[in-house]
Amino acid sequence: xxxxxxxxxxxxxxxxxxxxxxxxxxxxxxxxxxxxxxxxxxxxxxxxxxxxxxxxxxxxxxxxxxxxxxxxxxxxxxxxxxxxxxxxxxxxxxxxxxxxxxxxxxxxxxxxxxxxxxxxxxxxxxxxxxxxxxxxxxxxxxxxxxxxxxxxxxxxxxxxxxxxxxxxxxxxxxxxxxxxxxxxxxxxxxxxxxxxxxxxxxxxxxxxxxxxxxxxxxxxxxxxxxxxxxxxxxxxxxxxxxx
Amino acid sequence: xxxxxxxxxxxxxxxxxxxxxxxxxxxxxxxxxxxxxxxxxxxxxxxxxxxxxxxxxxxxxxxxxxxxxxxxxxxxxxxxxxxxxxxxxxxxxxxxxxxxxxxxxxxxxxxxxxxxxxxxxxxxxxxxxxxxxxxxxxxxxxxxxxxxxxxxxxxxxxxxxxxxxxxxxxxxxxxxxxxxxxxxxxxxxxxxxxxxxxxxxxxxxxxxxxxxxxxxxxxxxxxxxxxxxxxxxxxxxxxxxxxxxxxxxxxxxxxxxxxxxxxxxxxxxxxxxxxxxxxxx
Numbered sequence: 472x473x474x475x476x477x478x479x480x481x482x483x484x485x486x487x488x489x490x491x492x493x494x495x496x497x498x499x500x501x502x503x504x505x506x507x508x509x510x511x512x513x514x515x516x517x518x519x520x521x522x523x524x525x526x527x528x529x530x531x532x533x534x535x536x537x538x539x540x541x542x543x544x545x546x547x548x549x550x551x552x553x554x555x556x557x558x559x560x561x562x563x564x565x566x567x568x569x570x571x572x573x574x575x576x577x578x579x580x581x582x583x584x585x586x587x588x589x590x591x592x593x594x595x596x597x598x599x600x601x602x603x604x605x606x607x608x609x610x611x612x613x614x615x616x617x618x619x620x621x622x623x624x625x626x627x628x629x630x631x632x633x634x635x636x637x638x639x640x641x642x643x644x645x646x647x648x649x650x651x652x653x654x655x656x657x658x659x660x661x662x663x664x665x666x667x668x669x670x671x672x673x674x675x676x677x678x679x680x681x682x683x684x685x686x687x688x689x690x691x692x693x694x695x696x697x698x699x700x701x702x703x704x705x706x707x708x709x710x711x712x713x714x
Numbered sequence: 715x716x717x718x719x720x721x722x723x724x725x726x727x728x729x730x731x732x733x734x735x736x737x738x739x740x741x742x743x744x745x746x747x748x749x750x751x752x753x754x755x756x757x758x759x760x761x762x763x764x765x766x767x768x769x770x771x772x773x774x775x776x777x778x779x780x781x782x783x784x785x786x787x788x789x790x791x792x793x794x795x796x797x798x799x800x801x802x803x804x805x806x807x808x809x810x811x812x813x814x815x816x817x818x819x820x821x822x823x824x825x826x827x828x829x830x831x832x833x834x835x836x837x838x839x840x841x842x843x844x845x846x847x848x849x850x851x852x853x854x855x856x857x858x859x860x861x862x863x864x865x866x867x868x869x870x871x872x873x874x875x876x877x878x879x880x881x882x883x884x885x886x887x888x889x890x891x892x893x894x895x896x897x898x899x900x901x902x903x904x905x906x907x908x909x910x911x912x913x914x915x916x917x918x919x920x921x922x923x924x925x926x927x928x929x930x931x932x933x934x935x936x937x938x939x940x941x942x943x944x945x946x947x948x949x950x951x952x953x954x955x956x957x958x959x960x961x962x963x964x965x966x967x968x969x970x971x972x973x974x975x976x977x978x979x980x981x982x983x984x985x986x987x988x989x990x991x992x993x994x995x
Binding site for chain 2: 525526589
């Protein structure tokens with residue numbers, strides 16, 4: 472694909488969004504029967520599935536910590552997730568994404584509740600369209616809650632970037648490829664940032680403004696994450712055992 | 715009813731003193747730490763909708779022997795941690811070399827969590843009147859966090875279930891359920907328990923289960939008789955909160971079990987005798 476002449480025209484982006492709009496999101500909780508917790512997450516053109524196992528025994532044994540659980544996160548892109556076939560298996564990029572995503576979730580998990588155990592998170596990208604790591608973190612945090620793992624709060628993630636000298640929320644593929652900056656951010660609903668990366672250049676002012684935009688985006692996503700979790704038990708108005 | 719569905723991080727209360735399981739405290743406020751059902755009366759606690767069994771001292775559970783080592787049986791207790799049953803915790807003195815004569819790999823036991831230390835070493839014991847090896851019947855599994863619902867308030871659900879299905883039922887805190895009785899009744903009991911597990915979060919559970927049992931058995935509804943039995947069971951024991959996962963709960967649940975066991979003893983030809991039988995060998 473060639474670079475489009477303009478990425479923003481009259482304040483409207485290529486896919487028809489305003490600069491501060493996120494892409495449509497679709498969430499389904501508990502899609503996998505074999506996993507302890509799972510979530511399917513669609514973020515625009517991104518389609519990811521997250522599975523959580525554990526707490527369970529640690530293998531290999533030497534990885535276990537005697538006073539807390541270990542959290543392991545595997546981000547993996549399916550070979551058919553991108554236009555040209557991706558060579559399967561971990562590569563430099565997916566190892567990095569796994570590491571930063573794990574670190575984005577670790578601060579909210581009460582790891583010390585489960586010494587000598589492992590919490591395994593698997594994120595599979597079925598279709599990629601810029602922002603897969605944020606989609607993966609969003610999905611993983613729901614899957615963790617679904618698995619009944621104690622956490623301080625959910626984590627929501629969203630990217631902010633700069634295209635045609637304008638700050639935009641939640642970049643799509645073209646904006647990511649041809650834009651000037653891309654900054655994925657993950658945070659808890661009360662504003663504690665657990666992931667912040669940047670590719671490209673932003674001025675201090677742009678950074679501050681971008682952070683605020685991302686905050687709003689994350690709050691919107693947090694609301695949708697909550698709604699999705701509650702929906703799984705929609706018929707629930709807790710009934711005591713009737714006497 | 716002060717109950718609602720919460721997700722991790724939801725604000726629950728300003729009263730730190732009331733904080734109980736499934737919550738955490740930050741800036742002297744109480745928040746939920748799990749995705750589950752919060753109850754705000756008396757104490758603030760959240761019962762998770764899913765999760766693994768985490769052993770606690772005093773829990774009565776059902777384990778399966780996975781390994782016989784030098785002086786321990788290693789027991790799968792359906793948890794991230796394995797249980798250790800030391801040879802000295804067997805009700806009688808036996809020799810190291812004879813361990814697998816008494817309990818071999820694959821055997822199921824009703825066992826008690828004697829101690830859990832800070833690194834989650836779980837010590838089990840068989841030295842208790844209530845404990846025995848499981849030799850007949852069937853063991854099925856449910857989500858551990860649903861165990862309190864399966865037992866019901868003061869054991870009402872389980873008492874009803876035992877009565878309606880003519881099965882003897884023991885519920886381990888780790889979500890393993892031991893059923894004994896006639897084959898046909900076992901099927902019914904197992905199906906009913908699965909239904910309870912699936913629908914435990916929907917109101918009117920007991921009524922739906924009663925109806926389900928009636929339909930399954932094809933008997934016309936005759937409520938009063940059953941109700942009486944249920945009340946009896948409730949009367950005999952101290953009223954306690956339903957969702958109490960502590961050792962007190964085990965006691966609550968244990969009491970109706972023993973009572974209901976007496977009539978079953980005769981026709982099922984099993985019961986307290988198993989342990990003696992084992993010892994007589």
